[in-house]
Amino acid sequence: MLAPFGIRCELFTSDLTKKQKEKLHEELKNGQIDIAIGTHALLEENVEFHNVGVVVTDEQHRFGVRQRGILTAKGEMTDTLVMTATPIPRTLAIILYGDLDISIIDELPPGRQKIDTYAVKKNMEQRINSFIKKELASGRQAYIVCPLVEESENFDAKSVTEMFEYYQKELNDFRVAILHGKMKPKEKDQIMEQFKSGEIQALISTTVIEVGVDVPNATLMIVENAERFGLAQLHQLRGRVGRGTHKSYCILKYESNSDVVKQRMDIMQKSSDGFVISEKDLELRGPGEFFGTKQHGIPEFKVANLITDIPILKLAQEASITLLKQDPLIEKVEHQELRKKIDRLFEKQLQL
Numbered sequence: 001m002l003a004p005f006g007i008r009c010e011l012f013t014s015d016l017t018k019k020q021k022e023k024l025h026e027e028l029k030n031g032q033i034d035i036a037i038g039t040h041a042l043l044e045e046n047v048e049f050h051n052v053g054v055v056v057t058d059e060q061h062r063f064g065v066r067q068r069g070i071l072t073a074k075g076e077m078t079d080t081l082v083m084t085a086t087p088i089p090r091t092l093a094i095i096l097y098g099d100l101d102i103s104i105i106d107e108l109p110p111g112r113q114k115i116d117t118y119a120v121k122k123n124m125e126q127r128i129n130s131f132i133k134k135e136l137a138s139g140r141q142a143y144i145v146c147p148l149v150e151e152s153e154n155f156d157a158k159s160v161t162e163m164f165e166y167y168q169k170e171l172n173d174f175r176v177a178i179l180h181g182k183m184k185p186k187e188k189d190q191i192m193e194q195f196k197s198g199e200i201q202a203l204i205s206t207t208v209i210e211v212g213v214d215v216p217n218a219t220l221m222i223v224e225n226a227e228r229f230g231l232a233q234l235h236q237l238r239g240r241v242g243r244g245t246h247k248s249y250c251i252l253k254y255e256s257n258s259d260v261v262k263q264r265m266d267i268m269q270k271s272s273d274g275f276v277i278s279e280k281d282l283e284l285r286g287p288g289e290f291f292g293t294k295q296h297g298i299p300e301f302k303v304a305n306l307i308t309d310i311p312i313l314k315l316a317q318e319a320s321i322t323l324l325k326q327d328p329l330i331e332k333v334e335h336q337e338l339r340k341k342i343d344r345l346f347e348k349q350l351q352l
Contacts, residue, residue: 002034002035007034007035008032008033008034008035009033009034009035009036009037010024010027010028010033010035010036010037011037011038012024012036012037012038012039012041012042012047013038013039013041014039014040014041015185016041025046025047025048028047028048028049028050029048029049029050030050031050031051036049040063040067042071043067043070043071047074048074049074049075051075052074052075052078053075053078053079054078054079054080054081055071055072055074055075055078055079055080055081056080056081056082056083057071057080057081057082057083058083058084059083059084059085060082060083060084063082068080068082080100082100085236085239088232088278098317098320098321104275106273106275111245112242112243113242113243113244113245113246113247113248114242114272115221115238115241115242115248115249115250115272116247116248116249116250117238117249117250117251117252117268117269117272118249118250118251118252118269119226119251119252119254119265119266119268119269120251120252120253120254121253121254121255122253122255124253125253128222128251128253129170129171131220131249131251132171132202132220132222133171133173133174135219135220135249136171136174136201136202137173139217140217140218140219140220140246141195141198141200141201141202141203141215141217141218141219141220142201142202142203142218142219142220142221142222143202143203143205143209143218143220143221143222143237143240143241144163144167144202144203144204144205144222144224145205145206145207145209145221145222145223145224145237146158146159146160146162146163146204146205146206146224146225147206147207147224147225147228147229148160148206158224158225160178160179160180160204160205160206161178163204163224164176164178164204167202167204171201171202174201174202175199175200175201175202176200176201176202176203176204177191177194177195177200177202177203177204178191178203178204178205179191179192179203179204179205179206179208179209180205180206180208181206181208188208191203192213195215195218196215198217207229207233207237209237209240210233210236210237210240213240214243215240215243216243216244216245217244217246218240218241218243218244218248219241219242219244219246219247219248219249220241220248220249220251221237221238221240221241221248221249221250221251222251222253223237223250223251223252223253224253225253225254225255226252226253226254226265226268227254227255227256227258227261227264227265230281231264231267231268231277231278231280231281231284232274232277232278232281234252234268234277235268235274235277235278237250238250238268238272250268252265252268260284263280263284264280264281264284267280323335323338330342
């Protein structure tokens with residue numbers, strides 16, 4: 001797109017040979033490359049920019065707080081734009097991205113269809129299978145997502161290999177394929193191309209299809225063991241369908257009787273608002289679990305409630321910004337008690 005304007009873009013990934021990397025790194029350092037597009041490979045210490053002015057991070061939820069800092073620190077006064085389609089609760093946004101201006105796009109792109117969502121138990125399996133066959137017979141396509149690649153003794157959940165064998169028999173009149181992260185990149189790309197072109201009608205997959213997949217003809221998202229996924233992740237998976245002109249459906253199959261699971265399935269059926277869903281996820285699971293592993297920078301509050309105390313959090317954020325403008329290193333006499341408290345609370349992080 002930019003070539004006609006004399007703007008040079010280059011791709012940086014871990015797949016590059018040593019010789020290719022050395023050549024590109026040298027050209028980037030000398031300013032011969034205008035735009036570097038890459039994976040986490042751009043975070044490496046030996047990647048130097050001639051004069052980086054803008055850093056854009058896509059799928060920000062896949063990067064840690066420190067990683068965002070590494071990229072920005074490769075330049076001086078670097079403008080930074082971080083983007084994600086995974087809505088995180090506004091309360092966490094205030095804490096995690098307190099140093100950024102936040103913009104929210106809360107409407108669907110033109111032409112997107114409303115997706116009907118149903119949470120069902122095991123006893124509905126045959127009805128669901130009949131529905132899948134009906135959709136496929138009418139020329140549509142389906143995703144069937146599983147939480148595991150292989151069977152595990154630790155989890156009572158269906159693996160993608162197990163479900164592939166099951167659906168091969170169940171959908172024997174249709175072409176079914178398997179996709180997961182342990183496959184070779186070339187093999188994965190080939191299967192996705194065949195799914196996009198309609199050669200494959202049902203794709204049995206792990207969450208590798210969570211982002212970056214656009215197949216307008218896919219109208220059915222079946223999630224096996226939906227209780228094993230976070231609500232934000234279920235919302236992302238649901239967004240893989242409803243991209244064409246045909247009516248689309250998301251069916252969440254779950255096998256738990258716990259009240260929390262029922263509440264989580266209920267919110268998915270009732271709401272298509274990612275922010276409402278992520279707030280509910282935070283309320284039900286707590287902030288520690290929300291990000292899977294403990295995210296650097298999320299404080300453990302003793303009194304504050306991340307759901308109900310947004311106004312107080314905003315006031316605290318404003319007070320912090322004002323104080324740091326007046327006393328950036330927190331050295332003034334009147335701030336010494338605060339300094340001691342920060343040192344005590346964040347001793348380990350400060351040592352890093």
